[in-house]
Amino acid sequence: MARAFTPKVVTANDLLEGDVIYLTADNSWTRSLSAAELITDEADAQLRLLEAQSQPKIAVGPYLADAKAGANGPEPTHFREEFRRTGPSNYDHGKQEATADV
Amino acid sequence: MYKYNDFDAAFLAERNRQFRAQVERRIDGALTEDEFKPLRLMNGLYLQLHAYMLRVAIPYGTLNPDQMRALALLAQKWDKGYGHFTTRQNIQYNWPKLRDVPDMLDALAEVNLHAIQTSGNTIRNVTADHFAGAAADEIEDPRPIAELIRQWSTDHPEFQFMGRKFKIAVSGASNDRAVLKAHDLAVQIVKNEEGEVGYQVLVGGGLGRTPMIGKVLNDFVAADDLLPYIESVISVWNQLGRRDNKYKARIKITVHELGLDKIRELTEERFAQVRPTFGGADQALFEDIKRHFAAPAFRDGGTEAFDAAYDADPVFRAWADTNLAAHKAPGHAIATISIKKHGATPGDATAEQMRAMADIAEEFAYGELRISHEQNVILPHVHKNDLPAIHARLKAADLATANIGLISDIIACPGMDYCALATARSIPVAQEIATRFEDLKMEHDVGHLQIKISGCINACGHHHVGHIGILGLDRAGVENYQITLGGDATETAAIGTRTGPGFAYDEIVPAVERIVETYLAQRDGAEETFLQTFRRVGMEPFKTALYPASEKKVA
Numbered sequence: 006m007a008r009a010f011t012p013k014v015v016t017a018n019d020l021l022e023g024d025v026i027y028l029t030a031d032n033s034w035t036r037s038l039s040a041a042e043l044i045t046d047e048a049d050a051q052l053r054l055l056e057a058q059s060q061p062k063i064a065v066g067p068y069l070a071d072a073k074a075g076a077n078g079p080e081p082t083h084f085r086e087e088f089r090r091t092g093p094s095n096y097d098h099g100k101q102e103a104t105a106d107v
Numbered sequence: 108m109y110k111y112n113d114f115d116a117a118f119l120a121e122r123n124r125q126f127r128a129q130v131e132r133r134i135d136g137a138l139t140e141d142e143f144k145p146l147r148l149m150n151g152l153y154l155q156l157h158a159y160m161l162r163v164a165i166p167y168g169t170l171n172p173d174q175m176r177a178l179a180l181l182a183q184k185w186d187k188g189y190g191h192f193t194t195r196q197n198i199q200y201n202w203p204k205l206r207d208v209p210d211m212l213d214a215l216a217e218v219n220l221h222a223i224q225t226s227g228n229t230i231r232n233v234t235a236d237h238f239a240g241a242a243a244d245e246i247e248d249p250r251p252i253a254e255l256i257r258q259w260s261t262d263h264p265e266f267q268f269m270g271r272k273f274k275i276a277v278s279g280a281s282n283d284r285a286v287l288k289a290h291d292l293a294v295q296i297v298k299n300e301e302g303e304v305g306y307q308v309l310v311g312g313g314l315g316r317t318p319m320i321g322k323v324l325n326d327f328v329a330a331d332d333l334l335p336y337i338e339s340v341i342s343v344w345n346q347l348g349r350r351d352n353k354y355k356a357r358i359k360i361t362v363h364e365l366g367l368d369k370i371r372e373l374t375e376e377r378f379a380q381v382r383p384t385f386g387g388a389d390q391a392l393f394e395d396i397k398r399h400f401a402a403p404a405f406r407d408g409g410t411e412a413f414d415a416a417y418d419a420d421p422v423f424r425a426w427a428d429t430n431l432a433a434h435k436a437p438g439h440a441i442a443t444i445s446i447k448k449h450g451a452t453p454g455d456a457t458a459e460q461m462r463a464m465a466d467i468a469e470e471f472a473y474g475e476l477r478i479s480h481e482q483n484v485i486l487p488h489v490h491k492n493d494l495p496a497i498h499a500r501l502k503a504a505d506l507a508t509a510n511i512g513l514i515s516d517i518i519a520c521p522g523m524d525y526c527a528l529a530t531a532r533s534i535p536v537a538q539e540i541a542t543r544f545e546d547l548k549m550e551h552d553v554g555h556l557q558i559k560i561s562g563c564i565n566a567c568g569h570h571h572v573g574h575i576g577i578l579g580l581d582r583a584g585v586e587n588y589q590i591t592l593g594g595d596a597t598e599t600a601a602i603g604t605r606t607g608p609g610f611a612y613d614e615i616v617p618a619v620e621r622i623v624e625t626y627l628a629q630r631d632g633a634e635e636t637f638l639q640t641f642r643r644v645g646m647e648p649f650k651t652a653l654y655p656a657s658e659k660k661v662a
């Protein structure tokens with residue numbers, strides 16, 4: 006039996022900055038996972054990934070990452086994606102740095 | 108110290124110019140990522156979890172003060188103010204922007220540094236004993252050989268697209284500080300019964316998924332046969348090595364599958380063809396290279412200032428006891444600067460610290476610096492009378508941690524905090540272990556104990572050869588840490604043995620503590636090191652401490 010589809014987001018690294026980006030519902034890119042499009046349909050997920058792959062001047066290495074719906078938009082289900090949306094644990098660098106500046 | 112010749116400088120400039128154009132073409136869309144990726148990797152540029160990462164080679168770990176200052180400049184101008192010294196005598200920058208990388212490479216080229224062959228299936232940056240040219244136990248400085256191999260392998264047409272990467276290490280000392288037996292190929296400088304200097308060649312070592320200890324392929328290769336001999340070994344492997352499975356492509360698997368005798372036989376056959384093509388130009392070059400590595404003129408004089416400080420200042424004494432090693436010249440010492448302050452990231456130095464080390468090297472240490480695979484910085488030549496002043500300067504730069512060889516002198520790879528391949532974090536585990544034993548004030552009593560941590564099976568943190576090895580894995584979406592005991596990275600190299608089931612992130616530090624307590628309870632006096640105790644008593648007492656009977660049923 007095929008495994009049940011779990012919700013996904015499309016994520017990649019930005020070509021120029023190298024940082025983590027997510028595809029939004031309107032085909033643009035966001036640096037915040039909570040603003041990403043949560044994809045709940047498997048066929049749709051493949052189409053969204055194709056869309057991301059058609060933007061090579063922005064997105065490097067796009068892939069589908071597991072996510073779940075949260076109070077403020079998509080949230081990670083795996084610790085790797087948790088680190089990607091936050092930054093490293095030894096310094097307040099990466100995305101957490103931007104948040105701290107606010 | 109070796110000076111690049113004009114050819115090298117022109118080569119670097121051309122290479123950087125090409126890469127700048129390639130970056131432009133990637134940005135304007137003329138190159139796809141699939142086309143660009145191998146090009147950027149050839150120039151040391153990776154894309155990691157949160158950003159690009161630039162890996163800069165520090166050939167055989169040797170730097171002069173200006174080169175160290177250039178590394179500081181890169182950290183400050185194009186990164187976040189620090190750099191990370193790796194377990195292969197490289198430095199990594201964790202936050203460069205794509206557009207800045209060509210400028211970074213140009214800045215490096217000004218001091219003859221580069222990022223070539225720090226990645227890809229090539230012959231990688233040749234590593235050497237970090238005490239090379241200084242150690243009391245050395246037959247000969249191994250760096251000229253390392254440099255000869257570097258020049259011969261750089262852009263060597265036969266070895267640019269091999270089945271897999273190839274790592275070479277070189278040492279000239281009786282104590283192995285370069286983890287020779289964990290390399291694809293290693294060269295150990297030896298003397299035969301006639302007193303002639305030659306080379307013992309080892310092959311088939313490696314860590315990673317299938318750890319293997321290197322074996323002696325040839326006990327004594329004459330000096331002028333070395334390059335053709337190495338070329339023969341690599342050429343045999345390059346043709347025979349498996350390309351069907353990346354995990355079976357390294358020479359350690361070829362040696363394992365075909366047997367050492369077969370490899371030796373094939374190497375000899377190949378050598379018969381290759382040797383005549385080396386007309387002696389390599390030996391002329393070697394003589395030239397040697398001149399550039401001539402030792403500085405070591406100064407004379409007593410060590411009164413050192414002795415007085417050693418007697419009067421307990422902080423200095425503690426540092427001297429752990430961080431100094433025997434030098435070949437009278438009145439001198441080798442000083443290791445710990446980049447392992449308790450609670451800090453192993454191997455990370457700030458731009459200010461790099462500059463402080465460059466200044467100290469220039470003023471007191473004959474202008475020489477080394478980077479060790481243990482992620483520390485070395486002042487290879489120091490007159491002992493200068494050590495009190497050096498220590499004071501190190502203290503001011505927050506670089507005077509006295510812990511070399513102790514439990515907090517941990518090797519840790521970047522792990523899941525940076526590395527795209529990681530399955531778990533390693534840096535915070537190292538930070539917490541160091542902090543814990545600092546709090547317990549136990550580490551000087553525990554003595555020599557090496558902990559090595561990798562964030563995945565690739566074993567960049569050398570966990571297999573740690574006295575205590577820690578491997579971070581992803582078990583059903585949760586970080587889990589396997590422990591091995593009894594590994595050894597020296598001339599008595601050994602792969603550690605797994606204790607049993609792994610530990611959760613919040614259980615790993617208590618587990619290490621139980622291992623250390625067990626050692627203290629079992630050891631035959633303070634003189635017996637952890638490794639000696641482990642070899643005497645075996646795994647059982649440690650297992651009992653780690654997995655109490657009540658938990659056994661669950662495990």
Ligand code: SF4
Nearest residue numbers: 520526529562563567
């Ligand atoms: S061991 Fe794994 S996690 Fe650590 S640096 Fe190497 S590839 Fe990355």
